[in-house]
Amino acid sequence: MPELPEVETIRRGLLPKIKGQRIDGVTADGSKVFQMDPELLGLHIPGQVICDLRRRAKYLIFELERHRLIVHLGMTGQLTLRNPGTRDSNRFLRHPVTGLQRTRQHAPDRHTHFQIHFATGTSVFFRDVRKFGKVYLFDISDESVEILFSRLGPEPFSESYTLKGFLEKMGTRKLRIKSLLLDQGFVAGVGNIYADEALFQAGVYPGRRVRYLRKYEKVRIFEAVPDVLRKGIVAGGTTISDFVDSDGAVGGFQEQLNVYGREGQRCYRCDSVILKIIVGQRGTHYCPACQKR
DNA sequence: AACCTTCCCTGATGGC
DNA sequence: TGCCATCAGGGAAGGT
Structure with missing residues (x-):
């Protein structure tokens, strides 16, 4: 499940390879991931240069000369580069829930929903098995793109992420702290894995009601969120099932997880048995x- | 308004 | 062997 560190890992991998490249052609299927007529891609995109690749929360924004192509990876979305000079892999990663996943550069298949081709022969593929991902195309002058981002909370690494704002937004809210961390309007980019890891690092039970948290606990959560996200980025993201970086390689943070996916195993810190609840x-x-x- | 539940979607898995 | 229920979850929609 791509969260901020996985999306950022993809961004950093793709950017140097695609920045300044002119798009030669686009192919797209009729998947529901497209939030517009997919034919608009072929109509508008070819000929434009990719000026930048930015990230907001879990969204990737391809900045073209006259359009913005925005991709949300949902649960199983993958954005990978395919180099015609490199042999496609037949290696797989096995997972009990989502099964076999490719671990290296791969040829397009029935789950590949669009491909961006460059004159160099290199392509960018978007592949998404469960189709929870979303693809948007905006004219560069279309300000309605802001509606997409208007409800998002602060970026955890930006100056807008402040303790003061964090505490104020918590207010006297009654929901559980885990649910609040997953709310993209509270803080942008946290998903299920990093929420659990941040709460472990902060030493806070995930089912605690926000209004009953002590201030020192809130402060520890405030600090733990960017800390675990940063560690995730450094490790190249977490691969539980589907995540691969732009080169098709798995991440490394799954080796450093303290609680996520460790039900029944012993805590590294205190040797207690890790529990799983809903x-x-x-x-x-x-x-x-x-x-x- | 705040909070909770349901739904979308696929593929692997386990029970019968 | 096949069939069906179950599970994973980001985020929007619908309900209370």
């Missing part, structure tokens, strides 16, 4: 000794 309809992992109720 919070806000999401699987939630925690250490009952390090994160007391």
Whole structure:
């Protein structure tokens, strides 16, 4: 599940390879991931240069000369480069939930929803098995793009992410802290994995009601969120099932997870058995000794 | 307004 | 062997 570190890892991998490249052609299928007529891609995109690739929350924004192509990877979305000079891989990563996933550059298949081709022969593929991803195309002068981002909270690495704002937004809210961290309007970019890891690092039980948190606990959560996200980026993201970077390689942060996916295993810090519960309809992992109720 | 639940979607898995 | 329920979850929609 691509969260901020996975999306940022993709951005950093793609940017140097595609910046300044002129788009030669585009192919797209009729998938529901497209939030516009997919034929508009072929109509508008070819001929334009990719000026930049930015990220806002979990969205990737391809800045073209006259358009913005915006991609949200949803649950299983992948954005990869394919170099015609490199052999496609037949290696797979095995996962009990989502099964076999390619781990290297691969040829397009039935889940590949669009391809951007460059004159060099290189392509960018968007592949999404479960189709929870979304693709948008905006004219560069279309200000309605802001509607897409208007409800997003602060970027955890920006100056808009302040303790003061963090505490104020918590206010006297009654929901559970895990659910609040998943709310993209509270802080942008946190998903299920990093929410669990941040709460472990902060030593806070995920089911705690926000209004009953002590101030020092809120401060620790405030600090833990960017900290675990940063560690995730440094490790190249987390691969539980589908995530691959722009070169098709798996991430490394799954090796550093303290609680996520570790149900029944021992806590590295205190040797207690990690538990899994449901919070806000999401699987939630925690250490009952390090994160007391 | 705040909060909670349901839905979308696919492929692997386990029970019968 | 096949069939069906179950699970994973980001985010929007619908309900209370």
